[in-house]
Amino acid sequence: MKTPKQKKYGLATVLGLMIILTGWNAFSEKGGVVQTIKNATSTFDNGSVESVPPVPEDTVLAQVRYQGGTFRVETRKDKVKRFQCSQCHNNQPVAIANAVETAHGDITLNHGDKVKQLACFTCHDKDNRDVLITEKGTKVDMDHSYQLCGQCHFRQKKDWIGGAHGKRVSWWAGERVVKNCASCHDPHAPRFEKRWPKTYSRPFTE
Amino acid sequence: MGFLKNKSGRQQITDEHRPCQDSGRREFLKKAVKAAAIGGTAVVTGCQAPGLLGSKEEFALQFQEYFKAHYRLMTEKERDTTITRLERLAKLQKNVDVQISSKEAMPGVLFGYGFNVTRCEGYMECVSACVRENNLDRKSNMQYIRIFEMEPGQMTPDAGQGKFFNEVPVDGRFYMGAQCNHCDNAPCIKACPTKATYREPDGIVVVDYDWCIGCRYCMAACPYYGRRFNWNEPVVPVKEITKKQHYLGNRQRRRGQMEKCTFCVQRTREGRLPACAEACPTGARIFGNLLDPKSEIRFVLENKKVFRWKEELGTDPKFWYFID
Known part of the structure; x- marks a missing residue:
């Protein structure tokens, strides 16, 4: 049998608990968009967006994984003029006059420090011209040149895999398709050139 | 009304x-x-x-x-x-x-934007693409995006040079873009007397152009200079009109109506990137779904040094700047 005093204390405890819980609830909902992001842990099914077309044909599955999933990169071999290279470079001297000028005259090499410029065979394999070669001697397919560039530019490679460097091709939804290193950078002169802007800005305050 | x-x-x-x-x-x-x-x-x-x-x-x-x-x-x-x-x-x-869409927001999607201050070189390709995509007024040269040439140490576009006229990038300077931040707690929405501007479920702040009375309170309320007013009847060459439109996006506006960046709602609801992100030649613009832990924007937020412009105002923007 409860006395009225016990009842009073019981009621006060329940009320106090309610106030604390309500306060806690209100507090936990604060934090705005950052909290919303932290709470979102289930992956979004990118394939559920119906309007996304199938992946472009000139892409290939990357040999690395990003955030636990696979992704595709743009191909390179079909964009290199006169691929395969072994058509001319087949372990015999090329017996055409001015062959270097005719075939590779458009290449200006400006890669690496001015003190230590890279040479052709830093990246190209001397024995098999169809592939690239790393410092360790691993042969790298031209479609997967990020394996080669990532030797020195490892920070950029890490960012590129995650999505902070480089860019996706046209669609944020659907299967992830990203630009390859050589899609944006000329591998022989990778720095972007100085040029005039495409258009001009209006002043901040008119 | x-x-x-x-x-x-x-x-x-x-x-x-x-x-x-x-x-x-x-x-x-x-x-x-x-x-x-x-x-x-x-x-x-x-x-x-x-x-x-x-x-x-x-x-x-x-x-x-x-x-x-x-x-x-x-x-x-x-x-x-x-x-x-x-x-x-x-x-x-x-x-x-024209084809005007009224596509609703997708469930489980909250759009967010990342701007790489280190990578942007000031080429202004984004601005040009935005003008074309969103049928912006060519007569008054309206632009949603502004790019600023910044001296080292400057942290906010207010301090930067918005009228640079030189070959870019200039050595020792960096470039910073400003556009609508699509705040989760947007001052412009609070200021609007007719509720013409509001937040869509996927986080985009949009304007129902036909309910806008042109009072420009939102323009005054926005701390990011993200809103544009049609002082004259917008002029777009017929050949250049983007025909794929959205009711809340790039459809025809009239004189006296407010407009703003909508993250290209006509594109992003289909799964495409906004025009600016697609046009950027340096990959400085990252766009994606904030609720998807596998998206690029989430990678940026979790792995890079990010900051938001005027975060102290409590507007809770969904537009992050980051550095490499």
């Missing part, structure tokens, strides 16, 4: 989608409008030479457009009707076949 409907007191527009309860009154209004349209057309054709106010049909359509509801209060059918009217009007006035 908003005030007329709100005078009953209980007819307030809430922040959520709400089924309309007074279909009887709406039906009556519709009939009245139709009757008035017919009457109005008769008056016009009776008193004035044809062509002064456009054709009979054009006038009727414009008259009906004048009495439509707020986009959020429209039923599916009403949305379809107004879109049909708008498409027909575009055909009559400019002889272009």
Whole structure:
């Protein structure tokens, strides 16, 4: 049998608990968009967006994984003029006059420090011209040149895999398709050139 | 229009989608409008030479457009009707076949944007693509995006040079873009007296252009200079009009209406990147779904040094700047 005093204390405890819980609830909902992001842990099914077309044909599955999933990169071999290279470079001297000028005259090499410029065979394999070669001697397919560039530019490679460097091709939804290193950078002169802007800005305050 | 409907007191527009309860009154209004349209057309054709106010049909359509509801209060059918009217009007006035979409936000999607301050080189490709995509006024040279040339140490675009005229990038300077930040707690929404501007479920802050009265309170309220006002009737060359449009996005605006970046709602709801992110030649612009832990924007937020502009104002923007 409860006395009225016990009842009073019981009621006060329940009320106090309610106030604390309500306060806690209100507090936990604060934090705005950052909290919303932290709470979102289930992956979004990118394939559920119906309007996304199938992946472009000139892409290939990357040999690395990003955030636990696979992704595709743009191909390179079909964009290199006169691929395969072994058509001319087949372990015999090329017996055409001015062959270097005719075939590779458009290449200006400006890669690496001015003190230590890279040479052709830093990246190209001397024995098999169809592939690239790393410092360790691993042969790298031209479609997967990020394996080669990532030797020195490892920070950029890490960012590129995650999505902070480089860019996706046209669609944020659907299967992830990203630009390859050589899609944006000329591998022989990778720095972007100085040029005039495409258009001009209006002043901040008119 | 908003005030007329709100005078009953209980007819307030809430922040959520709400089924309309007074279909009887709406039906009556519709009939009245139709009757008035017919009457109005008769008056016009009776008193004035044809062509002064456009054709009979054009006038009727414009008259009906004048009495439509707020986009959020429209039923599916009403949305379809107004879109049909708008498409027909575009055909009559400019002889272009536009497709206006009314695609809803996808569930489980919250759009966010990352801007790489280190990578941006000031080429302004994004600005140009934005102008083309969103049918911005060419007469007043309207632009949603602004790019600033910044000296080392400057942290906010207010301090930067917005009128640079030189080859870019300049050594020792960096470039910073400013556009609508799509705040989760947006001051512009609070300032709007007609609730013409509001936050969509996927986080985009949009304007129902036809409910905008042009008071420019939102422009004054926005701390990011993200809003643009149509001082003149927008001029877009017919050849350059982007025909794939969205009701809340790049459809035709009129003089006296406010407009802003919508994260290219007509593209992003389809799964595409915004025009600026697609056009960027340096990959400085990252766009994606904030609720997806596997998205690029989430990688940026979790692995890079990010900051938001004027975060201390509590506007809670969904636009992050980051450095490599």
